[in-house]
Amino acid sequence: MRNPESAIEMMVLVSGIGYSNLGDMSFGRVLLSTLAEMDWPAHVHVEDLNYGPIMIYQTLEASPIKYDKVVLVGAAKRERKPGTLEIYRWHGKLPEDSEIQARIEEAITGVIDLDNLLIVCKHFGVLPDDVTIVEVEPQTEAWGLEFSSVVAAKVDEAIQAVRDQAFCNN
Amino acid sequence: MCFKNLPIEFDAQGNAQLIGGVANPYAYTPREIKRDKLEELLARNGHIKDVSISPVTRVAGALSFHAVADLQERKFLEANSVATIFRGYEVILKGRDPRDAIYISSRACGVCGGVHSTAACEAIEMAFGISPPPLGTVLRNIALSLDFLYDHPLHLFLLAGPDYSQVVVEATNPAMWEKAQVTDAPNAEVHQFKTIGDIMKGLNPLSGKLYLDGLKMTRTPREAYSVLFGKYPHPQTVVPGGMSSTVTITDFNETYTRLQKMIDWTKRMILLWDDLTEFFYDYNPEYKKVGARDKNMIDLGMWDDPDSYDATYARCNDWGEARWATPGVVIDGKLVTTKLQQINLGLEEFVEHSYYENWSQNGVRFKTDPSGAPLSPNHPWNKETMPRPSKESWKDRYTWSTAPRWDRQVVEAGAYARIWTTAAAGLMPKNRFLESTGHSLKINMPKTMLPEMDFEWKIPDVWNAFERNRARAYCMGYNLMVAYSMVLKAFDYLRKGEDKVSTKFETPQDERIGVGFWGAGRGYLSHHLTLDKGVITNYQIVTPSTFNASPHDPFGNPGPYEEAVLNTPIIEDYSKPEEFTGVDMLRAIRSFDPCMPCTTHIYGGEREIVREVNTCACSAEG
Numbered sequence: 001m002r003n004p005e006s007a008i009e010m011m012v013l014v015s016g017i018g019y020s021n022l023g024d025m026s027f028g029r030v031l032l033s034t035l036a037e038m039d040w041p042a043h044v045h046v047e048d049l050n051y052g053p054i055m056i057y058q059t060l061e062a063s064p065i066k067y068d069k070v071v072l073v074g075a076a077k078r079e080r081k082p083g084t085l086e087i088y089r090w091h092g093k094l095p096e097d098s099e100i101q102a103r104i105e106e107a108i109t110g111v112i113d114l115d116n117l118l119i120v121c122k123h124f125g126v127l128p129d130d131v132t133i134v135e136v137e138p139q140t141e142a143w144g145l146e147f148s149s150v151v152a153a154k155v156d157e158a159i160q161a162v163r164d165q166a167f168c169n170n
Numbered sequence: 171m172c173f174k175n176l177p178i179e180f181d182a183q184g185n186a187q188l189i190g191g192v193a194n195p196y197a198y199t200p201r202e203i204k205r206d207k208l209e210e211l212l213a214r215n216g217h218i219k220d221v222s223i224s225p226v227t228r229v230a231g232a233l234s235f236h237a238v239a240d241l242q243e244r245k246f247l248e249a250n251s252v253a254t255i256f257r258g259y260e261v262i263l264k265g266r267d268p269r270d271a272i273y274i275s276s277r278a279c280g281v282c283g284g285v286h287s288t289a290a291c292e293a294i295e296m297a298f299g300i301s302p303p304p305l306g307t308v309l310r311n312i313a314l315s316l317d318f319l320y321d322h323p324l325h326l327f328l329l330a331g332p333d334y335s336q337v338v339v340e341a342t343n344p345a346m347w348e349k350a351q352v353t354d355a356p357n358a359e360v361h362q363f364k365t366i367g368d369i370m371k372g373l374n375p376l377s378g379k380l381y382l383d384g385l386k387m388t389r390t391p392r393e394a395y396s397v398l399f400g401k402y403p404h405p406q407t408v409v410p411g412g413m414s415s416t417v418t419i420t421d422f423n424e425t426y427t428r429l430q431k432m433i434d435w436t437k438r439m440i441l442l443w444d445d446l447t448e449f450f451y452d453y454n455p456e457y458k459k460v461g462a463r464d465k466n467m468i469d470l471g472m473w474d475d476p477d478s479y480d481a482t483y484a485r486c487n488d489w490g491e492a493r494w495a496t497p498g499v500v501i502d503g504k505l506v507t508t509k510l511q512q513i514n515l516g517l518e519e520f521v522e523h524s525y526y527e528n529w530s531q532n533g534v535r536f537k538t539d540p541s542g543a544p545l546s547p548n549h550p551w552n553k554e555t556m557p558r559p560s561k562e563s564w565k566d567r568y569t570w571s572t573a574p575r576w577d578r579q580v581v582e583a584g585a586y587a588r589i590w591t592t593a594a595a596g597l598m599p600k601n602r603f604l605e606s607t608g609h610s611l612k613i614n615m616p617k618t619m620l621p622e623m624d625f626e627w628k629i630p631d632v633w634n635a636f637e638r639n640r641a642r643a644y645c646m647g648y649n650l651m652v653a654y655s656m657v658l659k660a661f662d663y664l665r666k667g668e669d670k671v672s673t674k675f676e677t678p679q680d681e682r683i684g685v686g687f688w689g690a691g692r693g694y695l696s697h698h699l700t701l702d703k704g705v706i707t708n709y710q711i712v713t714p715s716t717f718n719a720s721p722h723d724p725f726g727n728p729g730p731y732e733e734a735v736l737n738t739p740i741i742e743d744y745s746k747p748e749e750f751t752g753v754d755m756l757r758a759i760r761s762f763d764p765c766m767p768c769t770t771h772i773y774g775g776e777r778e779i780v781r782e783v784n785t786c787a788c789s790a791e792g
Contacts, residue, residue: 051401051402052280054385054388055389055392055402058386058389062389097375097376100376101332101375101376104328104376104385105328105329108281108324108328108385108388109280109281109324109765110279110280110281110403111280123376
């Protein structure tokens, strides 16, 4: 169901993924709070998706709204220089079945993780083709409320990137 | 007299006291683990192999397992259960406002955080001297039934289930798969799987109908949980003295509707696990030995009777026995106590093979419990969590789990222990749907699409991996009818205008002591705390997996996982060691429902099973 007030607009889902209080790894979770307080047009929905990928897939599956685009922000360790900010369209390729099974098992036991969310939701067919990731390389993942300086320096840029992507129709 | 090892006796009035004339009543001499002969065999014989199941942990605690297998004799010679991560909730909670324990301890588990919140609340209520109004207790009971209606299907169909799926059985025992395809399932008319082979196909990961339905069915109890408690799995609404949810008759109606949705599915699941279990037994009676161990188990009971629970230690035996799950300890298949005080007095934790310092040099804080009964220096109220990381050694220290014991005996915890103690005690409050007979639990499930049906879980003659899983399936029906009964009770209270769900309280500033006797999806859960000047001075959590994943104790006894693996015959087919998969061992371990999902593969040449584990860490300390 598309929003009647924005019938020609794509429905966009925006969220930040990560645990609370886990230093740089909480990047998505912390930015989500900021994003949620911003003004957005009716066709962009900012939602908290930090309650487990299985529950998210089930919620999206049951939802009458079918999103055309998803923009997710978070931190992921991918051996880049700490503080590196990457904005990319997710390839949408699923790993082997055994790996999907492992991600489902993690998800049902409460693991909140960007890759898990993508794999589980893609496997169950609730993600659109257009999924954009705004992702920072963390420097630390120690317990704490603060970001490292290199990650903190990317906050504004990441928020702007999420907004740009949410408003971008391709 | 429930103790045979601890130096405690009871007078005619049932008051506990130390047996006179014993100089150091709780003293013991630790036994060494000897493995020289084993090391020699490992070096000499090609068919005796080290099998290491190693974790790769991403988020929380983890389990790994080490075993030595004799692939010629088809048996295990050594087994070591290893909790690889220290979590330290006890350390985090020291010095905090006791109410923080509700929310912080909840994070010990990503599946059933609410059980920790509730155990923390009950400990605080005992320490504060408050208790919830009846509807507050009923609400908690509903929450902690719904929690398990999420938890058990996960285990039965997503975690343990695949061990019995076509893909696993066909690969590890092709002849059995052939037989399964032509064996009619006795209860097919109800569960709609014509043959055992069809059930096995249904259990196939990702594609099987049972796997997918199990996953789908987790949504229903979670929805009801969220309606009543705001969110899952870490409710913010469990508070000392009750609940902070604002509930109306509509909320209970919504819960009732969702419970109705689960009734027929549960009927089918119980019969399906009956069929699967009996097929394995018929095919090869050796399967009765998989995961077998002594019938020794422990449970604290749960689901308080709203008219009995007053949170006092002095009356804990009374309100404990009034619970909808009866507390109890089973030794050699016999129920030896149903009294919470006795269960508490018998509890000790040992750390000889764990990465902790013994705390005895700090003296004994409590020589007695609040009723004046003798308390061991090794009891959680006297324990201090003192991490001591060191090198892994199978002879010395090898895990972050402690070794909890009851009366210095190895007991296991689980949903199955809960149904066992309840069935054996015959103390279930009178109600329409559940009846404890002393040897079984009768479960009446009302008509929905399927007709009204009666089930009876009978205390089994054998105790093994299959019976753990079967009992867990029956626990689905048990939990469901507890939740159903509690919703009906809630309607009654609302009809009478008794809609209060919490009690006011103030945090006391003097020294206090408390314990939350509760249960997780996986069984026994206790939170012991002491307070002074309004803050926590000591906090100790013992989870079911602390019992089950425990290492050897100082008396030379292996922990439950370890013992179950040592008793497991290697039944799977292999013609050369490289084909060994370890499926029988994994069935044994997984039947306990350890707090971790896992993926397993074997590097043939190295004999190393690498298993990626991500867990709620119930097996880790705290």
